[in-house]
Amino acid sequence: MFFSCKDDERIEGVKIESSFVNFDINAVPYAKLSTYAFFKGDLKNLDPVDKVIPYEPASSLFTDYALKKRFIWMPQDVKATFDADDKTLNFPVGTVLIKNFYYNTIQTGNTTKILETRLMIKKSSGWIFAEYLWNDAQTEAELVTGTDFTSGSSKNITFKKDNGDIITTDYRIPSETECYACHKLDNKPVPIGVKPQNLNVAYNYPNGLKNQLQKLVDEGYLQSYPSNIVSTVNYKDTSKPLDIRLRSYLDINCAHCHQDNARCDYRAIRLSFSQTTNLAKMGVCVMADEPIDPSLERIITPGNPNKSVMHFRLSSINENNRMPLLGRTIVHDEGVELLKQWISGLNQTCP
């Protein structure tokens, strides 16, 4: 074996280790999204290079009807390991999670516009957040830094919903601490969606449908996974049982805060998919810490959405009583409808 000077080795190392992606863990986050070379061709096409693997959790978080394209990348020769069905995969240092937020019905003219790309990068010290804002020309996304990242911002947008409604809202670009508010477990930053329970479902890759966990294994990104994962479903899939759909929806939209050791663990409910088999943890018949009025005191009143605080909060856009607190400014009609259906179908009598 022969090695030349260290500099040469490092340059060569980067080239080989990252295939086409440019990643120096000591230099990231880069000032521009394009520098990573996650995508080939026009940046706005979000066409991933080799080893930048798309993924999609079975149910997704509602963020004002924004569409999302998510990707994962890891350095060569390292891989994630399975921890538990409901726990984020144990990712190696150097892992990058890439989440692009866009609309394809921006008015006028139903144009496509990417607003932001959020990265979570695992460094040896733990996960960091990097926020990139796209320019109007859609040619580049710039890193948000300094006081721009200690405070958030908003972008006024007008888009069309699937049902034809035209919505104008101040789309929220989070601050670093707002990222952390949701991505926080036991006082450490963590990813949310990339749990085995959410990825144990097929994705339509360019060369065909495949289970996403299997794909990660095939790519050398995941060591292995068990065959009996208790999994969430797509809440939109009406062929699935109503309660499983709702529990999947609550998991991805609410459980990052409403779980042990997270932001809202001082409240009674626990909304992780692995916990909500217990109706009390969903709030059924549970008195809310913060009643809304004398008729709206239980988190969920069986058979009566109008007397269920959870339904009230999901239906509210008032910042001081809506839920989720962060990440939405408008009502998710389909989510509220799902909750309403489920509550209406309950018939137990509260003590």
Added chain:
Amino acid sequence: MKKIFPFFFLLLNSTWVFAQLTCATAVPLSLGTVTAPDVTGDAPATGCSLGLPGSKGLWYKYTATQNKTIRIATSTIGQNADTRLIVFTGNCTTLNCLTANDDFAGTFSQVTFNAVAGTTYYIVFDNKYSSLGFNITLSEVVVVPDRLSFTPQSVSTGGSFNNCVVDMNGDYLDDIVSVVSPTQIVISYQQSGGGFTSTSYTVPTTTITPTWSIAAGDYDNNGYNDLVYGSGSGIAFLKANSDGTAYTSDRKSQSFLVQRTNFIDINNDGKLDAFICDDNAPNRYYLNDGTNMNHHQGGLGDFPSGGNYGSIWIDYDNDGDMDLYIAKCSGGGSGPGGNIDELHRNNGNGTFTNVALTANMANPTQTWSAAWGDFNNDGWMDAVVGINSTSNGLSKVMKNNGDGTFTDKSAGSGYNTTNALSREYVAHDFDNDGFLDVLGAGNTIMFGNGDFTFVPNPNPYSIDYYDRPIGDLNNDGFLDIQNGNTILMNAGNTNKWLKVTLKGTQSNRNGIGARVEIYGAWGKQIRDIQSGTGFGNMNTLNAHFGIGQATAITKVVVKWPSGIVDVINNVTPNTTLNVIEGTFLDTKETQTAQETFTIYPNPTHDIINFKATNDFTPVEAKIYEMSGRMVLQTKVERNSISIKQLNIGNYLLILTDKNGKNYSQKVTKK
């Protein structure tokens, strides 16, 4: 289908014979139980406090033959009915809401009210939640009377954000601020003869509403209060023009999740600054340079993930400057959490030190606000740290020991036996008995006994859970609570009171941060003037005291943030005392306060000498005319200054030492 129509028409018509279906044919009730059929009659026009009515209703009535307390309750006839019960007075043309209830026990309703002989009460049920029949029981009851009662009075506010009661036009009468939208506010000005006159203002470019909190203060010292809105995306200032007839806005660019907001002169330069709780990050504050409110972050509660909910400024160590307490709430995890409350001692030099741990105030209690006040009238500010969740224990009653530490007096306090929750905990003397009470812990007032024990009103009040600003809205010396479009007017009692209103000249115009003391048979009572108490509401800036049955107030002392001390002797109870900074100077009082520190000779025509002490060595002197205009500013050398250049007359001297401590005294040039 056409043939069927007349049939239905007849059927509907025929139902009119069932009496309880309309107001005009309401069925008289008497003591006892009757069974109501399915709810198929006319709906009431309103659900009163229950909101919108259902689409159908049932009508009953009760005419009292003598004054009695009447209870009406529904119960099941073996099916899962879910009733709503609304009681009106008046007649079928004009019905007035009296009381209403939805779920008193399970899905059944109950109301209790004082019926007046000869009055007819309309008792209406709607089908909002179910159309099934039920039992109605009417009974006479003996209820424990309210310790203090409130009389609902309608007020037209105009907006949906009703969390601000404060004087807005400089007449010291509390007004009602209602925010309609990001571009509109309605101010209902309290009239000197009672009642309100509303004015709507267009406020451009605010872009936000006070969804989380609102605070008021005159940050440009022009005599008209300005506002700060706290929202989920930062703050906006609303600034009153020179005569309070228009508002401009200053929307700040920093976007973050705001909780409590306060106006407070953080650096004691005579100009109000704004302190802003950040839910997710270290707190923010905006320092007033006389032109702009400039953003700062750091030094006033820097827990990385925030958890800052209820900031309140008080002088807990009686050193003349305002300290900061932060009621905190946050989820768990290993290591120190963002839920540990903080107490930041003002070091008097622009810096603050979190002393919560040594003070015994670093509680993990999940709290959104704490009520601060001198609950035992010993001259030191105590606290009720109120819970919003029971997961880290119940509310705490903390006694200020006067030595920088606090003792937990929760055991036996009354707060140790309630797990009622609130966002808002505020200290006021609602029954004017001379002991501070706390509005907080569900919908009741916890009446203070002066010994760290509190007793709830026997019956809960009908108050909004969130929007409940407090002020004297009929200027009768008893504090009232605004509840949206209803004012809960304090029905009062025979206790006496005093209100003290302030006008700062060297200090900020509102006197925010001033300590007001009153003396009499009770000993001493104190208040700190605060903008932004509780969690989201803005309450009156007027200092309000109850003095029970005492008949004399021997002395009122106002200690201003500037260091000036005004003393007013023999103040008449049941009056409002307006104190303009520096107009009631009392040489004896200030000398007593500073003990051995003296100045001489006084009067003088040239040199004034200072006899310094270990505690106070002046380094700078400012001299003001009694009008408030500064006429001399000079360094103090060899413990003396010259006032030879001044005209003959009375002046106010303010001395400052190297720690920023002030001493004020009236001096005479001869």
